[in-house]
Amino acid sequence: MKRGRLRVLLGAAPGVGKTYAMLEEGARLRDEGKHVEVAVVETHGRAATAAVLGGLPVIPRTISDHRGVRLTEMDLAAVLDRHPDIALVDELAHTNAPGSANEKRWQDVETLLDAGINVISTVNVQHIESLSDVVEQITGAPQRETIPDQVLRGADQIEVIDLAPQALRDRLAEGNVYPAARIDAALSNYFRLGNLTALRELALLWLADEVDSALKAYRTEHGIDSKWEARERVVVALTGGPEGETLIRRGARIAARSSGGELLVVHVSRQDGLADAHPGALTAQRALTDKLGGTYHQVIGDDIPHALVDFAKAMNATQLVIGVSRRSRIAAALTGPGIGATVIRESGVIDVHIVTHSNAGGHFTLPRVGGALTLKRRIVGGALALALGPLVTLLLVTFRSPDTLTSDVLAFQLLVVIVALVGGIWPALFAAVLSGFTLDFFFVTPIDSITIARPLHLLALVLYVVNALLVSYVVDQAARRSRSAARALAESELLATIAGSVLRGQDALQALITRTREVFGLSSVQIISGQDTLYCTGEPKADDHVTRIETGEHGTLELRGPDLEASERRLLTVIAAQVDTALERNALSKTAEEVKPLAQVDQMRTALLAAVGHDLRRPLASATAAIGGLQTSDLTLSASDRRELLATASESLESLATLVTNLLDVSRVQAGALAVSLTAVDVDDVIMGALDELGLGPDHVDLGIEENLPPVLADSVLLQRVVVNLLDNGLRYSPAGSRIHISASSFAGSLQIRIADRGPGVTDERRGDIFVPFQRLGDTDNTTGLGLGLALSKGFTEGMGGTLDADDTPGGGLTMVVSLPLATADSSSSKA
Secondary structure (H helix, E strand, O other): OOOOOEEEEEEOOOOOOHHHHHHHHHHHHHHOOOOEEEEEOOOOOOHHHHHHHOOOOEOOOEEEEEOOEEEEEOOHHHHHHHOOOEEEEOOOOOEOOOOOOOOEHHHHHHHHHHOOOEEEEEEEHHHEHHHHHHHHHHHOOOOOOOEOHHHHHOOOEEEEEOOOHHHHHHHHHOOOOOOHHHHHHHHHOOOOHHHHHHHHHHHHHHHHHHHHHHHHHHHHHOOOOOOOOOOOEEEEEEOOOOOHHHHHHHHHHHHHOOOOOEEEEEEEEOOOOOOOOOHHHHHHHHHHHHHOOOEEEEEEOOOHHHHHHHHHHHOOOOEEEEEOOOOOHHHHHHHOOOHHHHHHHHOOOOEEEEEOOOOOOOOOOOOOOOOOOOHHHHHHHHHHHHHHHHHHHHHHHHOOOHHHHHHHHHHHHHHHHHHHHHHOHHHHHHHHHHHHHHHHHHOOOOOOOOOOOOHHHHHHHHHHHHHHHHHHHHHHHHHHHHHHHHHHHHHHHHHHHHHHHHHHOOOHHHHHHHHHHHHHOOOEEEEEEOOEEEEEEEOOOOOOEEEEEEOOOOOEEEEEEOOOOHHHHHHHHHHHHHHHHHHHHHHHHHHHHHHHHHHHHHHHHHHHHHHHHHHOHHHHHHHHHHHHHHHOOOOOOOHHHHHHHHHHHHHHHHHHHHHHHHHHHHHHHHHOOOOEEEEEEOHHHHHHHHHHHHOOOOOOEEEEEOOOOOOEEEOHHHHHHHHHHHHHHHHHHOOOOOOEEEEEEEEOOEEEEEEEOOOOOOOHHHOOHHHOOOOOOOOOOOOOOOOOHHHHHHHHHHHOOOEEEEEEOOOOOEEEEEEEEEOOOOOOEEEO
């Protein structure tokens, strides 16, 4: 019998729409004439899911009793008996009731598949066995029901039912996922935006890896070894040399340019184990690979280029990064083009990047203007004259005749031009004189003797010398101009680096002096201020020439190495000026950083004085007026008038005491001198105490507190003040007739108190400002207090080891979320 096909709908979290999509697909297949039966489905009370289920035939479940609990499960025998074309089986990772035919639902599905029944099922990413620990780290919720990876990977088709995290939270807030009583706890715990984003990425990456495995299997089965660019894979080849870190970082940047790019680092070792790789360097490079999210591989092979290309093709690489050869030009000329050329030739469609590095031929230096042609070229020119002169003479003597004198002269003239082009004036003069005497000795009668009997012969020798001088002069000028252009380009590059370094700020000074040392071929470069060395690069040598250039009032540029030419010193003055500008910038930045706290203190003092000038004056004026009225002898006050004045004075003084207390508290918080006594606190008692303090009842608040909440580690007095401040803030900005919603729930070692209002809310740009002292929403109404409530609440909460954050209330408004750690048996403590 042909085995059935398994199709799995994978979701990142509950509520993304897996079951709904499964039922919709079942309805579509039924409309196409397929025999579709619902073997088991869980609607979780969702009206939309129940509506789409209504049009499909449902196989009744089995009913069992386990320890007094009524349990229903899929009737496996009934499904096998009906034998539909397609069975819809929800929640693939479900654990069956005790006494069922199989322990797990996925085992029931295996039975259906063996019977030739096609199955469509659903599962969430948290139930995949290999990911359950990762999901627990993300969400803090352990997973008891899991499905083996090989079962899921054995499915014929896997689809991700994707939904953006915020869209899922919106569905949850609208009551489309859980009942109203569970919404707040779900939003604040499992369904936090960060959790959902991480779970979504986990589901997509798991499926991407599964697709990648399927692609590799397909290519292997069909013998396909060419590159398929399904996603960017960058292979970096290491030799074990010091350039390895540069290559790894370059490969990581290339891989990061595309979403899902992979970095693979490989080192090819010879089979005999004899290699120049430094073990310490390879260890450090392997650690860097791990840090950058790549994988390290070791390959054995005597033919390094072919082993490298074979590895890249096996990994389906799209990019291959290798370093430029460290060999000298002479070594390259003697031993051939090297590994790089072979890799490029054999790589096929894989892009090869050859990356230069500091060990490939030394650092960039400024060319010297003095002396147009190098000593090496002059030596080569002289050697060329000595080598080609006898060869040309031997060749011409072989065909010598009275009619060949003209061609003989032209041949030696060509030799002089060639030597002039290569070696310049002195080798050309040497070749001209040598050619003149050779012509006179071998080709001008009397032969075999050097005589200048005729003026014409002397003229010929002079013409040889003149030609050599003219050609060598042209060559020298061309070389001089080429060197001047190269130097101008190098100076431009250096100045551009200097300008960019200054713009980048303080850290660029180290790069600037390093570049200066490399460009001028110096042993070391330092920036000195007084007796202090601010920046240093390189190692000075005992015989170095020391050059000091004043950069201004901020320091001195000290250079150690060969003596510098005048043109180089002029360039160094530009560098010194830029160094001075950068040092001045750093000094100003440091001063600004030192002044910044003072500016903040001054700003707070100004705000404090402005607030005190208004908010303290009102209760003082009211109390003074009331007491003055009581003390006056001109008026006769009734008992009710006296009581009213006393009440006014008492109310004003209480308000004044509260303001002063808040001012003292905020000063303690900012000074870090807040006294906190941490004990196990019952949150229910704190919330009820806050409600009693504010005189709030069912008309003002809705309570959604979980039962049997564990105690939190907090200071009960400070926590109650936090709750009072948050409730007072929510009431102040809530519209008339609306109620504040208070909920509390525990999750992953912490407890959250959520206080949600239906007010105007706060924009994302102002979320951080609302916790700053003396801030009011709009800053227009000075009758609402000093604006210290939220600042104090945040300071108190953080002093207790918790956090206070602002979040949006679903449907509009602001939700303040207080998170505190749960108390343990020995967690009580006091701190100041």
